[in-house]
Amino acid sequence: MILINHQYGKKFLLPVFLIYSVLAACKKNDDVPKVPDVTAKEPLWADSVFLYASQVYLWNEQLPAIKDFNPRRYVSSEGQLHYKKELFDISQMAINSQTGNPYEFNRLIPSIPKYSAIFGASDNGPEMVTAEVSDRFGVSIVVVQEQALYVKYVVKGSDAERAGIRRGMRIVSINGRPVEITAAYIATIMKIFNEGTQLDLLCRDHNVDRRYSLAYKRNNYFEPILKDTVLSLPDGRKAGYLAYLRFTDVRHVYKDLDRVTGGFAASDVSDVIIDLRYNGGGNLTELDRLANLLAPFAADGKVMRREQYNDLVKSGKATLLSKQPIFGADGLPIYYNGRVITYGDVDYTEEKNTVYFNKTAGIGTLKDLYVIVSEHTASAAELLVSCLQPYLKIKIIGVSAAAGNLTAVRTYGKPVGFFPLVIGNMSVYYSLFRNVNANGKGDYYDGLQADISVYDDPQFDFGSRGEAGLEAALALISGQRAQHPATELIRGAAASWRDLNVQEHPPGMQKSTIMLKDGTSIRVDR
Known part of the structure; x- marks a missing residue:
């Protein structure tokens, strides 16, 4: 299986871990449901999504036993695993006693977890966690009063910044097309910002129009x-x-x-x-x-x-972490003393995770x-x-x-915060600490x-x-x-304004x- 490192865009090979053999490591034996003898991997992946959460999720003490949660209900009769729905339901179980709401209630987008995330092979990928409109050309834009487009910010170090584009400029046209605040126009320019290789802007600055031409370059690094x-x-x-x-x-x-x-x-x-x-x-x-x-x-x-991690992780008893190798930013596994280290090798005590x-x-x-x-x-x-x-x-x-x-x-x-865990063909970002x-x-x-x-x-x-x-x-x-x-x-x-993408x-x-x-x-x- 090939995954894309979400921060650096590099590819690496990662083994798939099926953890049916370690179900008993998470709950008492009588908590583990009897399962039919099936070869389909989706039911095992469904179990794994919940079993990892029962060990490593920050509020794992509020999760039920696996037999009560029944993760296999998220596998359709056609064999499709509805992994986003499963993670969402897990994320809404831990209640913040101070607010009465789930810790992961998302007031901006109530239909998804506030913190945790999961990405399958058919998704755009974990890189969407950090991707922004500005990342391709160094320019982010907003719609003001549903009437005009303005530059929200320009990333320092980008060609856009060197060309003189700055926040506050009004955009008159994009790639030769005069600005229209319509759904079709917005869809077109979003495709340019997310996939295009050329961005031509006509910007108005103090009643003076100036043209700027920007080309997409791979591996651009922008200063923050x-x-x-x-x-x-x-x-x-x-x-x-x-x-x-x-x-x-x-x-x-x-x-x-x-x-x-x-x-x-x-x-x-x-x-x-x-x-x-x-x-x-x-x-x-x-x-x-x-x-x-x-x-x-x-x-x-x-x-x-x-x-601070949950008590099971802090005590070193989250045994499933030993199934997860640690990869560096280059996408390669990290070796120590001649073997690949795993997240099970990490010291999660508060003493060793205090910064001075x-x-x-x-x-x-x-x-x-x-x-x-x-x-x-x-x-x-x-x-x-x-x-x-x-x-x-x-x-x-x-x-x-x-x-x-x-x-x-x-x-x-x-x-x-979190670090990525791999289950089958999915990357899962549980709330971990x-x-x-x-x-x-x-x-x-x-x-x-x-x-x-x-x-x-x-x-x-x-x-x-x-x-x-x-x-x-x-x-x-x-x-x-x-x-x-x-x-x-x-x-x-x-006036009011909105981002083109959220x-x-x-x-x-x-x-x-x-x-x-x-x-x-x-x-x-x-």
């Missing part, structure tokens, strides 16, 4: 910083601003975070604004690096975050941090806020695409609520005066709290290193 600048405040102080799109692949030895935060320190900024409005998460090692660069000197050596601050660079005197978020801010981006809350005073500014919405903005709410900060806090399953919410106007570039999120942050820094209540959106324009699953927290039970640290991103 959208904008950074130092702003002067009326009282003579300075504020640093950083818009950060995602926590990227650390193999690229990305240096700009050190440059930007070092520049903030050299400029003697008193406050920092981190713009995470479109940041859906990503690599935990890169998260740790940014947290270290922002943390005060007093945090050095103290707890940043703790990863190591303050060696960045800003060390920061006391106040202002974070701009949206409902799509998720995973590692939320965790950055949580990790720093015990050490900094943090104000959260929420931005919304819906002008006139009087509800306070909340982030996506994803304190959990959660992160808590030094105070043991991390239950933001309904998201982090903004202190003040404003309209996210795509006609304003990042870090530019007049952009509502930035202006709200500057008002808070200056002690001029916005005159609107926290639940009211300040409108930069009487990610079903924001990126999960991706681990770069694992600790084996013998104390050996192994990098999996090499």
Whole structure:
């Protein structure tokens, strides 16, 4: 079987594991249903989807016995396994006692799990977990008021950025076709953005039209910083601003975070604004690096975050993990002491999965941090806020695409992470662990609520005066709290907008290193 590595797009061969022979490892023998002597693999895969969950799922203690769940009911009379329905039903069983809703209730797309995901051979593939419209040409666009297309953002390092395209430009035509806000037109341009090799844009900037021609290049690497600048405040102080799109692949030895935060320190900024409005998460090692660069000197050596697994996994009794080899970013199995290591070799105790601050660079005197978020801010981006809350005073500014919405903005709410497990021809991403900060806090399953919410106007570039999120942050820094209540959106324009496509699953927290039970640290991103 060939799978596509969802983060790097590389192919690798992976053996198929049928675990009927280890059914008894998960429940008592009398819990295991008697099954007919069949050669069809789908019933065994159905069992496996549930049996893995009963061992490794973060809230496995709330799952029933396999005989009560009856996973084979998801196999049709024609032999087709409805694996998405099975995982969805599993994901809705664990109830959050604080809210009365399932932990994985998805308020944005109620028909799918909020965190867990499963991909079969006929799906587009696990790469859809992280794929965005911007990934092909470096440009993301939105529909404003169902009347016009605007550039939502341009990824730094892309040809689009080098050509001069920027957020706030209105798109007049795409590949020679004048913009029409119709279903047929949107379908056509989505195909161009997702599959095309050439993108020609006519963009209007301050009533001047300019043409841009972009070609798709395989293996493009885009830098995650959208904008950074130092702003002067009326009282003579300075504020640093950083818009950060995602926590990227650390193999690229990305240096700009050190440059930007070092520049903030050299400029003697008193406050920092981190713009995470479109940041859906990503690599935990890169998260740790940014947290270290922002943390005060007093945090050095103290707890940043703790990863917590369920009791069965922590105790090393989740025996099915030994059936899952660990693959590196190159798609090849990782060897140690002459054999392939598996997820059963990993130490999942909280002690070995605690990360401490190591303050060696960045800003060390920061006391106040202002974070701009949206409902799509998720995973590692939320965790950055949580990790720093015990050490900094943090104000959260929420931005919304819906002008006139009087509800306070909340982030996506994803304190959990996962790594891929393979069952038959499926890749399964169960919710496997959660992160808590030094105070043991991390239950933001309904998201982090903004202190003040404003309209996210795509006609304003990042870090530019007049952009509502930035202006709200500057008002808070200056002690001029916005005159609107926290639940009211300040409108930069009487309009609303929507993305052309919505990610079903924001990126999960991706681990770069694992600790084996013998104390050996192994990098999996090499």
